[in-house]
Structure formats: C-alpha cells, structure tokens
Amino acid sequence: MLPQLLHWFASCPRGLEELLVRELAELGITASAVPGGVAFAGGWDACYRSNLWSRLASRILWRIGEFRYRNEQEVYAAARAVDWPRYFGVERMLRVNVTAQKSPLKSLEFATLRIKDAVVDRFRDALGKRPSVERANPDVRVHAFLEADRGTLYLDTSGEPLFKRGWRAGPAEAPLRENLAAGIIMLTGWQPQEPLLDPMCGGGTLLAEAAAMARGRAPGAKRRFAFEQLNAFDAALWERVKREPAAKETSPQLYGSDNDAKALSAARRNLAEAGVERWVELAQADVLERTSPAPSGVMVMNPPYGERMGTPDELARFYPRLGDALKQRFAGWRCYIFTADLRLPQLIRLQPSRRTPLWNGALECRLYELKIVSGSHRR
Numbered sequence: 435m436l437p438q439l440l441h442w443f444a445s446c447p448r449g450l451e452e453l454l455v456r457e458l459a460e461l462g463i464t465a466s467a468v469p470g471g472v473a474f475a476g477g478w479d480a481c482y483r484s485n486l487w488s489r490l491a492s493r494i495l496w497r498i499g500e501f502r503y504r505n506e507q508e509v510y511a512a513a514r515a516v517d518w519p520r521y522f523g524v525e526r527m528l529r530v531n532v533t534a535q536k537s538p539l540k541s542l543e544f545a546t547l548r549i550k551d552a553v554v555d556r557f558r559d560a561l562g563k564r565p566s567v568e569r570a571n572p573d574v575r576v577h578a579f580l581e582a583d584r585g586t587l588y589l590d591t592s593g594e595p596l597f598k599r600g601w602r603a604g605p606a607e608a609p610l611r612e613n614l615a616a617g618i619i620m621l622t623g624w625q626p627q628e629p630l631l632d633p634m635c636g637g638g639t640l641l642a643e644a645a646a647m648a649r650g651r652a653p654g655a656k657r658r659f660a661f662e663q664l665n666a667f668d669a670a671l672w673e674r675v676k677r678e679p680a681a682k683e684t685s686p687q688l689y690g691s692d693n694d695a696k697a698l699s700a701a702r703r704n705l706a707e708a709g710v711e712r713w714v715e716l717a718q719a720d721v722l723e724r725t726s727p728a729p730s731g732v733m734v735m736n737p738p739y740g741e742r743m744g745t746p747d748e749l750a751r752f753y754p755r756l757g758d759a760l761k762q763r764f765a766g767w768r769c770y771i772f773t774a775d776l777r778l779p780q781l782i783r784l785q786p787s788r789r790t791p792l793w794n795g796a797l798e799c800r801l802y803e804l805k806i807v808s809g810s811h812r813r
C-alpha cells in the first residue's frame with residue numbers, strides 16, 4: 435500500500451506563489467510558498483482536486499525521492515534506488531526532465547540521460563523489460579530538481595501543463611498563458627458583479643479566464659491528467675472529486691475589443707470553445723477611441739511590449755495617448771496594465787497605486803494598477 439500522506443509541489447509563474455497558497459486554501463489544502471511554487475502534504479484527493487481546480491498552478495508534482503549528490507554517478511545511483519515499477523507500468527512511455535539551481539554538474543543533458551538510464555535499468559532488472567522513451571507525448575514524466583548538493587525526484591501528475599485548459603482553438607499573437615492570465619485577474623480584485631473590459635484582448639485569454647471563474651467552471655474539466663497513467667490511480671476517488679460541488683455560478687458582464695480583426699476572430703473562437711461566449715461582448719476598436727461600456731468597472735490589458743510586438747519607440751509614443759484616453763473616457767474605472775515595459779508609469783503620466791512584480795516565463799513584468807478619477811493627476 436502507498437502511504438496516505440504524500441508530498442506535493444505545485445509550480446506556478448513566479449510572483450503568483452502567495453495567491454496559489456490562497457487558492458489551494460479554498461480547496462481545503464494548506465500549502466507553503468517557495469520561489470516558483472508551493473509545497474503541500476496530503477492524499478490523492480488533494481492531488482486530483484488541485485489538478486482539476488487550480489487556475490494558477492502549472493503542474494502538480496509528486497515528490498518520491500530526495501538525495502544528496504556530488505556527481506552524475508551519485509545522481510544515477512539515487513534514481514536507480516527508486517522502485518519505479520511500483521509507480522508505473524513498463525508499457526508507459528517515459529520522459530525525464532531536469533531543472534537545476536546552482537548544480538555543480540556540467541551538463542544537465544547528461545544528467546537527464548543518466549536518470550533515464552537509472553529508471554530503465556531498474557525496470558529491466560525487475561521485469562526483464564524496459565519502458566520506451568517518448569519526448570513529445572509521454573505518458574509519464576519524471577522531473578528531477580538539482581540544487582548545489584541535493585536533488586529531488588518527482589512524478590508529474592498533470593502531464594500537459596495545467597495552463598493548457600483544452601479550449602485554445604488556434605494560434606494567436608503573443609497570448610498570455612492561461613494561469614498567468616488567471617493570476618492577473620485575481621490580482622485586480624475583480625468581483626464577478628463588476629463590469630470587466632480588456633480593450634487589447636488579443637486571443638481573449640484574460641476574458642476566458644475571468645468568465646470561467648465567474649461561471650464556477652473547473653479549469654481542468656476538458657482535459658486529461660498524467661495521474662490517470664500511474665499505478666496508484668484511484669478511478670473511484672477521481673469520480674468523487676469530479677462530482678464535488680462546483681463554485682457558485684454568476685452572470686458576468688465582460689467586454690473585449692482589439693483593433694485587429696484577426697485577433698478578434700481568434701478570441702471569438704477561443705471563447706466559444708471554452709463555452710463562455712455568451713458572457714462576453716466583443717467589438718473591433720482602437721483602445722485610444724474605445725468608449726466605456728459602464729460608468730465604472732475593471733479594465734485589464736496586456737499591450738504589446740517590444741519583445742514580441744511593437745517597437746520601443748512606437749510604445750513610447752503610444753503610452754501618453756493611452757493615458758489621455760483613460761482619463762477622458764474611463765473616470766471611475768480601475769485599470770490594470772500588465773507589461774514588461776518598465777517605462778510605462780513614466781510615459782503614461784498616471785501614478786500607479788500598486789505595482790506587482792510578475793514573471794512571464796523568464797521575463798520580468800509588472801502589473802500596474804491605475805485608479806482613474808476625473809481629472810486624474812498629471813505628474
């Protein structure tokens with residue numbers, strides 16, 4: 435029998451760790467934050483529930499081994515000491531991922547290969563057969579995290595990362611990851627009874643996440659999880675977790691616009707695929723000319739920022755005009771701008787009331803809060 439109290443690590447975009455602790459608390463899970471994620475102890479119900487319901491986590495990893503090491507050989511020995519056939523069947527396709535922080539090893543690729551050899555050797559010794567390796571579409575992912583002299587081995591219970599909700603219909607320009615978008619919406623403090631507008635909505639990620647929250651939709655309802663491939667999978671428990679009562683449904687008022695017709699049609703397709711299109715009013719408009727759909731509300735946007743779209747000079751000309759448009763037409767609104775362009779507060783000529791650091795992958799960004807009052811002060 436596997437032990438009941440298991441150890442889990444939920445990874446998330448950096449900057450969202452505390453929010454993830456709070457989100458998991460609402461699922462009855464007590465977690466503690468570390469950079470890049472949160473750790474918690476619990477049974478399989480906690481694993482299934484967090485995979486199904488977390489809007490912020492990227493993956494839920496099951497910690498199955500910890501070790502000390504100085505070189506590749508010791509990493510191999512530690513991975514070889516794990517009873518892998520106890521965890522998954524030899525017919526499962528395997529992938530090994532290694533991430534490291536301050537590891538003395540010269541090549542992570544070689545470490546990855548050694549861990550894969552260790553898993554395969556353990557199977558061969560026990561069963562005379564070995565699992566095959568599949569990089570693109572594995573059934574089982576083993577993750578190793580190597581620090582200066584310690585390593586941790588995990589089995590991934592999510593599979594495809596959790597920000598893949600199963601509704602993205604087609605490619606869009608520079609879309610946000612769904613879990614980062616959900617985090618941004620949560621950081622705005624938006625309540626479903628308030629109007630919400632994304633006037634640079636692109637493929638509609640922020641709108642889809644806000645709609646899913648308001649409708650009480652489980653973010654994982656349309657996808658599968660890697661825990662279904664593990665020996666410990668308890669189908670009856672999974673059915674029970676899926677039947678647990680969902681959050682309350684509300685009827686949000688969501689608005690999206692973009693000046694690009696292609697972006698809008700991607701948004702339309704994504705929102706339909708997510709089953710939330712009836713809650714979102716979409717229109718083609720330039721943010722500089724867009725009128726406000728309600729006397730007050732929450733505006734959230736992710737303008738292009740140099741890295742992928744829009745040159746720095748174009749943006750430097752755009753921000754002051756955006757600031758003017760907000761002051762003229764959005765008095766009474768709370769505006770949130772997510773960007774990697776740290777010149778924004780100066781150039782937009784509005785004083786942010788809050789700036790939250792967040793990472794979009796390796797890119798350091800900020801979520802700026804601007805409260806627009808009539809005649810908002812110029813600096």
Ligand SMILES: C[S@@+](CC[C@H](N)C(=O)[O-])C[C@H]1O[C@@H](n2cnc3c(N)ncnc32)[C@H](O)[C@@H]1O
Pocket residue numbers: 606607608609610611615633634635636637638639640691692693694697719720721722736737738739743
């Ligand atoms: C970084 S993308 C937004 C991505 C979106 N948050 C998502 O996750 O799908 C920026 C969007 O701003 C739009 N855009 C650029 N300039 C605009 C303007 N002046 N008015 C309205 N939309 C604009 C672009 O067409 C693009 O879709």
